[in-house]
Amino acid sequence: xxxxxxxxxxxxxxxxxxxxxxxxxxxxxxxxxxxxxxxxxxxxxxxxxxxxxxxxxxxxxxxxxxxxxxxxxxxxxxxxxxxxxxxxxxxxxxxxxxxxxxxxxxxxxxxxxxxxxxxxxxxxxxxxxxxxxxxxxxxxxxxxxxxxxxxxxxxxxxxxxxxxxxxxxxxxxxxxxxxxxxxxxxxxxxxxxxxxxxxxxxxxxxxxxxxxxxxxxxxxxxxxxxxxxxxxx
Amino acid sequence: xxxxxxxxxxxxxxxxxxxxxxxxxxxxxxxxxxxxxxxxxxxxxxxxxxxxxxxxxxxxxxxxxxxxxxxxxxxxxxxxxxxxxxxxxxxxxxxxxxxxxxxxxxxxxxxxxxxxxxxxxxxxxxxxxxxxxxxxxxxxxxxxxxxxxxxxxxxxxxxxxxxxxxxxxxxxxxxxxxxxxxxxxxxxxxxxxxxxxxxxxxxxxxxxxxxxxxxxxxxxxxxxxxxxxxxxxxxxxxxxxxxxxxxxxxxxxxxxxxxxxxxxxxxxxxxxxxxxxxxxxxxxxxxxxxxxxxxxxxxxxxxxxxxxxxxxxxxxxxxxxxxxxxxxxxxxxxxxxxxxxxxxxxxxxxxxxxxxxxxxxxxxxxxxxxxxxxxxxxxxxxxxxxxxxxxxxxxxxxxxxxxxxxxxxxxxxxxxx
Numbered sequence: 001x002x003x004x005x006x007x008x009x010x011x012x013x014x015x016x017x018x019x020x021x022x023x024x025x026x027x028x029x030x031x032x033x034x035x036x037x038x039x040x041x042x043x044x045x046x047x048x049x050x051x052x053x054x055x056x057x058x059x060x061x062x063x064x065x066x067x068x069x070x071x072x073x074x075x076x077x078x079x080x081x082x083x084x085x086x087x088x089x090x091x092x093x094x095x096x097x098x099x100x101x102x103x104x105x106x107x108x109x110x111x112x113x114x115x116x117x118x119x120x121x122x123x124x125x126x127x128x129x130x131x132x133x134x135x136x137x138x139x140x141x142x143x144x145x146x147x148x149x150x151x152x153x154x155x156x157x158x159x160x161x162x163x164x165x166x167x168x169x170x171x172x173x174x175x176x177x178x179x180x181x182x183x184x185x186x187x188x189x190x191x192x193x194x195x196x197x198x199x200x201x202x203x204x205x206x207x208x209x210x211x212x213x214x215x216x217x218x219x220x221x222x223x224x225x226x227x228x229x230x231x232x233x
Numbered sequence: 234x235x236x237x238x239x240x241x242x243x244x245x246x247x248x249x250x251x252x253x254x255x256x257x258x259x260x261x262x263x264x265x266x267x268x269x270x271x272x273x274x275x276x277x278x279x280x281x282x283x284x285x286x287x288x289x290x291x292x293x294x295x296x297x298x299x300x301x302x303x304x305x306x307x308x309x310x311x312x313x314x315x316x317x318x319x320x321x322x323x324x325x326x327x328x329x330x331x332x333x334x335x336x337x338x339x340x341x342x343x344x345x346x347x348x349x350x351x352x353x354x355x356x357x358x359x360x361x362x363x364x365x366x367x368x369x370x371x372x373x374x375x376x377x378x379x380x381x382x383x384x385x386x387x388x389x390x391x392x393x394x395x396x397x398x399x400x401x402x403x404x405x406x407x408x409x410x411x412x413x414x415x416x417x418x419x420x421x422x423x424x425x426x427x428x429x430x431x432x433x434x435x436x437x438x439x440x441x442x443x444x445x446x447x448x449x450x451x452x453x454x455x456x457x458x459x460x461x462x463x464x465x466x467x468x469x470x471x472x473x474x475x476x477x478x479x480x481x482x483x484x485x486x487x488x489x490x491x492x493x494x495x496x497x498x499x500x501x502x503x504x505x506x507x508x509x510x511x512x513x514x515x516x517x518x519x520x521x522x523x524x525x526x527x528x529x530x531x532x533x534x535x536x537x538x539x540x541x542x543x544x545x546x547x548x549x550x551x552x553x554x555x556x557x558x559x560x561x562x563x564x565x566x567x568x569x570x571x572x573x574x575x576x577x578x579x580x581x582x583x584x585x586x587x588x589x590x591x592x593x594x595x596x597x598x599x600x601x602x603x604x605x606x607x608x609x610x611x612x613x614x615x616x617x618x619x620x621x622x623x624x625x626x627x628x629x630x631x632x633x634x635x636x637x638x639x640x641x642x643x644x645x646x647x648x649x650x
Contacts, residue, residue, distance in 0.1 A: 098534035102579045102594055102641070142607030142626060144636040151639055161602075168574065168640045172602040 002127060004034040005047055007059040007072060013088065013111060014038075017058055020116055024123055039064040040072050048076050055083040056126055058119070060111075073103045082133050084126050088115060134185055136164075138173055145171060149187065153201050153214050155180055156222060157194035167216070189231050195222035199231065238274050240356050245273060245297055247363035249304065251322075252315045254367035255376050257586050258305040269300050294320075311587070314380055319363070326362045330355040381546065381650070444549035448514065451556065452544065455517030462520065469498055511535060512543045512582065518556055519580070522563045528571055536581040543589060551630055551648050555591065558625045558633065558646045562593050565622070569597035569642060591646040598640065607635065 004021060008014045014036055025032050037044045040063060047055075057076060061069040073085050084106045087099075099105050106126065109118045134149040153165045157177055164171040164180075173180075181188060181196055191197045197212065197220070204213040207228055211221045253260055260266060273296055294316075302312050366372045473495055480491040511519060523533065544552060570576050573596040581592040607622045625633045625646070634645045 097575070098532050098577050098579055101575055101577050101596065102534075138603060140603030140606055142622070142635055143603050145603050146636065146638045148639055163600075166639065168598045170600040171637075172600065172604070174604050 001031045001033060003053050003055045004032060005037070005044070005055055005057045006034060007037045007040070007044065007057065007063065007069065008088065009038045009060060009062075009064045013060070013115075016116065017088075017119070020119060021123075024120060024127075028124075028127065030127070040067040044072070045075070048072075048080070051080050051082075054131065055080075056123065057083060057085045059085065059087055061087055061089045070099060070103075073099070073105065077103050082131075086119065086122055088119070136180075136183055138171075138175065138183075140173070145173075147171075149185060149198070150200070152184075152188075152198055153216065153218070154191075154195060154197035154220055154222070155188075156220075190227050191220075191231060192222040192224045192227070195220070197222075205231070236353065238277060240353055240360070241277060241293070242270055242274055243360050244356055244363075245270065245293075245300075247360040247367075248297055248319050249301055251319060251363040251367045252301050252307075253305060255315055255318065255373060256305060256307055256311060258307065260304050262304065266300075266304060269304075273300075308587075311380075314383060318376060318379075322362065322366065323359055326359045327355055330358050441549060444553055448544060448549050448552050451514040451517060455514045458517045458520045473498055510537045512537070512539060514544065514552070514556065515559065515582075518559060519563065522560070522567060526567050526571065528576065530576045531567075531570070532575070532577045534577075534579045536579075539582045539584045539589065541584065546584075546589065546650050547648065554628060554631050555589075555646065555648050558628070558631055559591060559593075561622065561625055562591075562633070562644045562646065566593050566595035566642065566644070569599065570595040573598040573640065575640075588647050588649050591648075593644045593646075595642050596640050597642050601637070603637070607633075 006014060006017050008017065018034070018036070021032060021034055024030075035047060057073070059069040059072060063069055063072075069087060069089075073087075076083060076085065081104065085103065086106050087108045088111050089108055100108065107118070107122050109115055109122070132148075132150050136145075136147045136149055136152065138145045147164065147166055151167045153167065155162055155164050155177065157163075161172045161174055162177055162180060164173065175183075177190075177194070177196055181190065184196070187198055187200045188196050189199055191212065201214050201216075202212050203215050205223060206212070207223060207225045210223050211219055212223045213219050249260070249266070273293075276296070277293065298312065298316055301307065301315070302309075307315065476491050476495055476498075480488050483491065519535075523531070543555070547555065566578055570578055575596040577594075577596045579592075579594040581590075581594075583590040583592065607626050622633070622635070625631065630648065632647045634647070636643045
């Protein structure tokens with residue numbers, strides 16, 4: 001059962017969201033729980049603190065009291081990076097891009113422009129989305145590294161270090177491939193004596209030529225027949 | 234005996250409650266508090282029996298101090314400050330009660346039989362006073378002001394004054410014994426120590442003055458930058474207006490050229506709307522860095538949650554340290570973010586009771602060695618020296634916490650108020 005937290009001071013918009021949630025629930029034949037708030041208060045903070053369940057927050061940016069929706073999102077993100085946040089707003093694009101990235105906001109929806117349609121699409125996307133927030137944590141000498149496992153493409157050994165190839169970046173660590181394999185989940189398999197790869201991100205495997213292709217288009221020539229059984233499991 | 238223990242227990246609780254209120258901390262472990270008080274009562278019961286009364290007070294003060302430290306997790310500097318405040322408040326109440334008793338002639342009625350009762354009155358008044366202080370917003374704000382003031386005073390100043398007092402006191406005491414060689418050597422020793430401390434004090438004062446000067450200069454620069462931004466905006470606005478005016482009388486080629494120019498001028502460097510709310514000095518620094526980057530795609534968001542002017546809250550030295558740290562982290566953030574797809578920089582300034590935090594989040598694309606980051610000579614830049622982050626990490630008065638979350642680099646610079 002999915003839980004919705006709606007924070008909206010405009011009664012009409014709140015009513016619209018209420019009707020929409022009922023509609024989605026009927027169409028998907030899925031139960032849901034919803035709580036409605038007009039502003040940030042103690043009860044809302046209790047909901048934020050309660051992390052027993054993954055939630056979907058639908059919030060306005062400008063709220064009744066001095067605490068804005070962005071500040072509420074910051075409070076949510078203090079500990080909870082699993083829940084989804086959707087903003088119903090009329091703010092400019094730059095504002096959107098920054099917060100979408102920093103606070104991992106799912107979407108910014110303009111209040112008076114196809115709000116119903118877009119919100120419905122977003123909620124359906126969230127419900128159908130494969131929930132995957134598993135993280136790889138490594139401590140360096142002066143830095144803490146946290147990577148979503150879904151964003152890790154493959155890890156290769158180079159000299160005495162391992163290079164973690166993520167979607168946009170590469171990270172060098174002195175941890176061994178064996179240690180990294182222990183820290184990762186079952187989607188990561190050994191493809192070569194000096195490589196671990198994310199099975200979910202592979203689109204093609206060629207054992208005879210010894211390469212695999214990732215969904216990013218990158219061709220990695222580190223595939224050994226020795227590990228075929230384990231990979232194809 | 235039992236009455237005395239009850240009153241002292243209440244006194245201890247009231248002191249803890251007062252420190253809790255002054256320091257804005259919450260006692261989370263109530264069980265530990267209750268157990269500690271029971272241990273204290275038992276300890277006091279045996280102390281009364283076997284140890285002299287003077288030692289009782291010292292043990293009680295030490296026990297309460299340690300208990301407050303454990304329960305409220307205060308650092309030593311703050312703990313010392315609050316204990317001195319509690320002690321001064323207690324003495325004030327004690328003296329006040331004594332004076333009131335003298336004026337009302339109550340002291341003449343004190344006999345051996347009712348001595349304990351009269352002794353307890355001043356303690357009961359003290360307990361009440363501590364509870365009142367804990368709930369008074371006025372007293373709390375005054376203590377907070379005093380705390381900020383004392384944090385700004387240099388420690389060598391206190392040492393110098395203390396030694397000077399010792400010197401004159403000893404001088405007065407030993408005046409009659411100046412013929413004694415030992416006394417003369419002792420006074421000479423104190424005089425030389427005072428002189429050395431005085432020289433150190435003067436040197437430090439000069440350093441403080443020069444630091445204040447540089448902060449003042451930064452402040453002026455910041456004002457200049459804000460003026461510059463305003464003038465730049467007006468100029469841009471007028472220039473676009475004039476170009477539009479010329480466009481109406483120009484030929485086709487001129488119109489195309491002017492359209493290009495208008496497009497160019499309309500898209501240069503977008504600064505956040507709340508740029509003027511950023512603390513003075515810091516805003517100049519940020520502007521300088523962003524301006525020299527001059528990247529049109531850069532998206533900057535600034536959240537200023539500071540309640541006070543940092544120039545007033547921080548000492549000149551700490552302010553300069555913050556500027557150094559921000560300069561290095563901003564340089565790194567800007568260089569890294571420009572190479573990334575999103576090009577986002579998010580700055581957040583936060584303040585709590587003890588510290589000021591400067592949080593810099595930026596997107597990045599590149600290679601990072603997580604074991605070497607922040608170590609001497611390691612750089613991820615093309616022409617870097619690898620000394621920036623290292624130089625901040627070795628500083629004593631500021632801390633830098635670095636973390637990476639997927640494609641976001643998060644730096645938090647913390648400085649104690």
